[in-house]
Amino acid sequence: MGEYAPILVLGAIAAGFAIFSVAIAPLTGPRRYNRAKLDRYESGIQPTPVPEGGGRIPVKYFFTAMMFIVFDIEIVFLYPFAVAFDALSWFAVLAVLLFLVNITVAYAYEWRRGGMAWD
Amino acid sequence: MTEYLGLSMLLFTIGAAGVLVRRNAIVVFMCVELMLNAANLALVSFSRRHGELDGQLAAFFVMVVAAAEVVVGLAIIVSIYRTRRSTSVDDASLLKA
Amino acid sequence: MNEIPAPVLEWDLIAPLMVLGAVAVVGVLLEAFVPRGPRFVVQASVAIGGVVAALGTTIWTATRTDVLDGDVLARGQVAAEGALSVDGPSLFTWGLLLVLALLSMLLFAERRLGGGLSAFTGRAADAPGSSGEAEATRHRLEHTEVFPLALFALLGMMLFAASTDLLMMFVALEVLSLPLYVLCGLARRRRLLSQEAALKYFLLGAFSSAFFLYGVALVYGYAGGFGLAEVADAVASRTQERPLLLAGVALLAVGLLFKVGAVPFHSWTPDVYQGAPTPVTAFMAAGTKAAAVVALARVLLVAFGGAEWDWQPAFWAVAALTMLVGAVGSIAQGDVKRMLAYSSIAHAGFILVGVVGATGGDGITSVSSALFYLTAYGVATIGAFAVVMLVRDASGESTDLDTWTGLGRRAPWLAGAFALFMLSFAGIPLTAGFIGKWGVFSAAWAGGLWPLVVLGVLVSAVAAFFYVRVVLTMFFDEPRPDGPLLAVPGAMTTVVVTVAAVATVALGVMPGPVLDLAQQAGAFVR
Numbered sequence: 001m002g003e004y005a006p007i008l009v010l011g012a013i014a015a016g017f018a019i020f021s022v023a024i025a026p027l028t029g030p031r032r033y034n035r036a037k038l039d040r041y042e043s044g045i046q047p048t049p050v051p052e053g054g055g056r057i058p059v060k061y062f063f064t065a066m067m068f069i070v071f072d073i074e075i076v077f078l079y080p081f082a083v084a085f086d087a088l089s090w091f092a093v094l095a096v097l098l099f100l101v102n103i104t105v106a107y108a109y110e111w112r113r114g115g116m117a118w119d
Numbered sequence: 120m121t122e123y124l125g126l127s128m129l130l131f132t133i134g135a136a137g138v139l140v141r142r143n144a145i146v147v148f149m150c151v152e153l154m155l156n157a158a159n160l161a162l163v164s165f166s167r168r169h170g171e172l173d174g175q176l177a178a179f180f181v182m183v184v185a186a187a188e189v190v191v192g193l194a195i196i197v198s199i200y201r202t203r204r205s206t207s208v209d210d211a212s213l214l215k216a
Numbered sequence: 217m218n219e220i221p222a223p224v225l226e227w228d229l230i231a232p233l234m235v236l237g238a239v240a241v242v243g244v245l246l247e248a249f250v251p252r253g254p255r256f257v258v259q260a261s262v263a264i265g266g267v268v269a270a271l272g273t274t275i276w277t278a279t280r281t282d283v284l285d286g287d288v289l290a291r292g293q294v295a296a297e298g299a300l301s302v303d304g305p306s307l308f309t310w311g312l313l314l315v316l317a318l319l320s321m322l323l324f325a326e327r328r329l330g331g332g333l334s335a336f337t338g339r340a341a342d343a344p345g346s347s348g349e350a351e352a353t354r355h356r357l358e359h360t361e362v363f364p365l366a367l368f369a370l371l372g373m374m375l376f377a378a379s380t381d382l383l384m385m386f387v388a389l390e391v392l393s394l395p396l397y398v399l400c401g402l403a404r405r406r407r408l409l410s411q412e413a414a415l416k417y418f419l420l421g422a423f424s425s426a427f428f429l430y431g432v433a434l435v436y437g438y439a440g441g442f443g444l445a446e447v448a449d450a451v452a453s454r455t456q457e458r459p460l461l462l463a464g465v466a467l468l469a470v471g472l473l474f475k476v477g478a479v480p481f482h483s484w485t486p487d488v489y490q491g492a493p494t495p496v497t498a499f500m501a502a503g504t505k506a507a508a509v510v511a512l513a514r515v516l517l518v519a520f521g522g523a524e525w526d527w528q529p530a531f532w533a534v535a536a537l538t539m540l541v542g543a544v545g546s547i548a549q550g551d552v553k554r555m556l557a558y559s560s561i562a563h564a565g566f567i568l569v570g571v572v573g574a575t576g577g578d579g580i581t582s583v584s585s586a587l588f589y590l591t592a593y594g595v596a597t598i599g600a601f602a603v604v605m606l607v608r609d610a611s612g613e614s615t616d617l618d619t620w621t622g623l624g625r626r627a628p629w630l631a632g633a634f635a636l637f638m639l640s641f642a643g644i645p646l647t648a649g650f651i652g653k654w655g656v657f658s659a660a661w662a663g664g665l666w667p668l669v670v671l672g673v674l675v676s677a678v679a680a681f682f683y684v685r686v687v688l689t690m691f692f693d694e695p696r697p698d699g700p701l702l703a704v705p706g707a708m709t710t711v712v713v714t715v716a717a718v719a720t721v722a723l724g725v726m727p728g729p730v731l732d733l734a735q736q737a738g739a740f741v742r
Binding site: 157180187 | 414427436440
């Protein structure tokens with residue numbers, strides 16, 4: 001059980017930091033309202049009292065999420081390599097490079113054909 | 120060991136039953152993913168039993184394949200939805216003899 | 217730190233796969249960077265060139281494989297750390313798949329028939345009938361991604377037929393399937409049917425591959441390894457936990473029989489074959505079946521050969537049912553593509569009769585007979601679908617069988633070619649289909665499966681009656697006044713129909729060279 005202690009400590013620090021950050025902002029921050037505060041923020045969804053379209057999220061988000069899934073999952077092949085790369089031969093380095101080249105090709109296709117364009 | 124296998128078989132059965140009885144294409148698809156993950160659980164359980172890593176390695180490949188399948192499947196389902204405003208598999212019934 | 221040795225890859229043996237994979241990746245890059253104007257021609261040329269290059273490499277590889285003299289004739293060796301088996305059956309299948317893919321690529325590249333546009337939708341993201349679709353047509357947009365997608369599917373087929381490791385086989389199965397799901401939904405005409413076909417194929421395909429994967433997991437649990445050789449050793453030596461093995465075999469068989477298109481996992485075939493763009497149907501019908509049959513035979517004979525008494529009765533039943541359902545089903549169809557789909561189910565049954573037939577002997581073995589049958593079936597199928605592409609009316613292909621009445625009077629050569637393919641499907645002598653049927657039936661006879669052979673001959677007779685009736689209505693009935701227009705065949709489709717017709721006759725009259733090749737392929741190397 002002892003070797004898990006650092007993880008627990010880290011978790012406690014993270015939770016403490018999150019709670020502290022959220023709690024301290026309303027107490028110390030200045031309260032000056034302007035139009036920019038009511039503008040859409042990052043997500044692009046208008047802050048309205050009743051969600052537009054019954055609270056459905058535009059399909060663009062799913063598109064981005066799908067792209068993220070595809071590129072993100074490929075990391076599972078890099079992870080074992082990263083853990084053991086000092087024991088692996090040059091062949092493994094070349095194999096991983098080839099793998100990354102292939103990913104980049106897919107990325108280039110995505111970019112050139114407008115898959116990254118938001119609107 | 121046996122417990123994990125039992126859980127895996129239960130998940131697989133739930134997934135297979137879901138594919139057969141549910142009518143929404145996205146739910147059917149999620150059930151297929153459940154079946155793949157049940158297989159993953161079985162693979163890592165057997166891997167532990169045999170005391171080697173091949174099964175865990177296989178689980179990695181299954182995860183990647185499942186992700187690719189998600190993207191292809193959702194693309195097809197979305198294209199159908201944009202035409203018909205419905206993802207029910209019963210509505211997709213133009214192809215009959 | 218301990219050094220982990222680098223895996224040994226036999227580059228000369230896996231060169232065909234490498235060439236094809238590289239060309240497919242280059243295709244994706246071309247898609248990204250070549251301007252729209254010349255893109256179609258560039259993509260088609262690169263795809264066709266890539267398939268030809270891979271075919272050349274396969275022949276070069278085949279000349280370098282050694283002949284092994286064991287109990288049975290075999291050639292080739294296991295490559296890539298036990299993931300692939302580059303043996304006689306693999307190389308024959310690779311060559312066959314590449315030839316079939318070459319013909320299909322010509323159909324993919326055909327633009328004369330649709331008024332200068334390919335058979336694929338201009339912009340798949342637009343809803344059918346929408347203003348966006350009309351705009352895409354006006355701007356003459358074309359999805360040239362179909363070429364890299366088809367190449368990736370072809371790569372998956374080649375891997376599937378050669379993989380001698382269950383995990384490799386699963387990955388190959390998906391590499392084969394995922395591009396095909398997308399391709400099925402890309403038809404230019406009748407897009408609702410096409411999208412529906414893609415959805416059905418995808419959901420059922422994903423369902424069956426989940427069964428396949430669970431089968432892999434159970435067999436891994438039984439044998440402690442993914443290699444077919446390891447599984448075979450475990451089957452031979454372990455006596456406990458047989459239920460685990462049998463459940464695994466059954467689940468694996470579900471996934472493989474789905475791809476083969478055998479009863480009771482056949483119900484997707486007519487819908488998908490009808491809805492998919494016809495070039496894709498041709499590619500899929502010929503290629504997927506070849507790859508899946510070889511993979512099925514490899515799994516059954518190499519890994520589970522020691523337990524054959526457990527699985528053989530089930531496969532006898534599957535083969536018998538598949539022949540029956542396919543033949544009876546094709547009689548009831550009013551659509552040419554559906555009719556060809558049911559016919560492909562019946563052929564899957566005939567091939568299975570050969571696969572579960574004899575495994576040894578010095579005559580024609582089951583693997584060789586199945587390989588020859590796949591060749592005969594593949595060329596006739598691609599030819600038949602190429603003819604379907606040419607018989608059109610104002611709304612695209614005219615696939616209603618009634619409109620084909622009297623076609624022989626209006627287009628004797630075209631109808632003649634179609635009749636030839638029908639006769640080959642029926643197994644009439646002097647066509648390739650006859651030699652193929654003779655091969656699988658004699659292999660099954662040698663294995664003592666005479667009830668299946670008798671049933672097969674009877675079913676062939678029923679099916680032949682139907683095929684001949686189609687031929688008769690084409691040639692001896694009056695053409696309908698509202699019959700289909702016949703498109704002026706483009707050079708590509710003409711080449712495909714001609715090559716398929718010549719090959720069907722040549723394989724029927726002079727089967728020797730290809731039959732020799734199939735027999736020299738010998739047994740699977742484990």
